[in-house]
Amino acid sequence: MSSAPAAPAPPAYTQAQIALHWLSVGLMSTLVLAGELRHLLTAQTGLTMRSVMIVHIGCGMALLAVTIVRTMVRVTRRRVQRDGFCMQDACAHAVHLCIYAFIFASCLVGWVIVNAKGLAVPIPFTDLEFPRLVSADPALVVTAVWAHDLLAWGLYGLLAMHIVAALAHHVIARDDTLARMAWRREPRMPAGARRSSSSTPRSTSRVHFSKN
Incomplete structure (x- = not known):
């Protein structure tokens, strides 16, 4: 059996990081649709090109701001260093x-x-x-x-x-x-593990005093 220590697990993302990630996904999806499908949107929905481009530009500026925040978080957040090069x-x-x-x-x-x-x-x-x-x-x-x-x-x-x-x-x-x-944030404990944990007997050791 190998005695080498296990590699450190990657740290969990914070709720703020998760929110920023999915906010970026939403902004990116919206601006791509507005930008790449602008001609189709104006032809099929009756929207004006100006209104579609306002959405595209607005999402772009918001994405720029969110990316600045994400970069700051990424730079300041401590990263787990693994042994060797991966x-x-x-x-x-x-x-x-x-x-x-x-x-x-x-x-x-x-x-x-x-x-x-x-x-x-x-x-x-x-x-x-x-x-x-x-x-x-x-x-x-x-x-x-x-x-x-x-x-x-x-x-x-x-x-x-x-x-x-x-x-x-x-x-x-x-x-x-x-x-x-x-x-x-945290995976649920399997039912078997919960039963095993609950069935583990508690320590009932008592202190016995001997008579001299």
């Missing part, structure tokens, strides 16, 4: 960093597109607007749109890798990688 952990870490980088870049380029068209990005529920990163520039719009599309497809590829890896952990490896991001 290629799987290194690849997962690299993909996560690339996803964050592509989100930052794509959202910022989208912000530039709006400003280069001579428009401002409004702050929801206020009369304020986000700072303008650039002045109106039609030539910059063409370049920024090209870069935005390229970044979007790169991000789609990274997200596909992330989803496939999570499903592989759940279906093939059968570990708790995917379950750790679920709302249920």
Whole structure:
């Protein structure tokens, strides 16, 4: 029997991290649908292109803010260090960093597109607007749109890798990688284990005093 110590279990995600993750999923899904299906939505639903793009831009700015918070949490959160080099952990870490980088870049380029068209990005529920990163520039719009599309497809590829890896952990490896991001924090104890635990006799040792 090997006496090597077991590898430390990955720390559980906090409720805040889980909420931020699924909030990012919702924002990403909405902005992708609004962006990629904008022509279909305007043709089939009667929505105006302006209203669809407001949703797309609003979700993009919200996703940028959430990603900043997630990055701060990821940097400050203590990580379990495993002994030796683990290629799987290194690849997962690299993909996560690339996803964050592509989100930052794509959202910022989208912000530039709006400003280069001579428009401002409004702050929801206020009369304020986000700072303008650039002045109106039609030539910059063409370049920024090209870069935005390229970044979007790169991000789609990274997200596909992330989803496939999570499903592989759940279906093939059968570990708790995917379950750790679920709302249920702790798995329930099996019924057999509960019965075994409840049937374990308590210690009834008594102190006996001997007569001298």
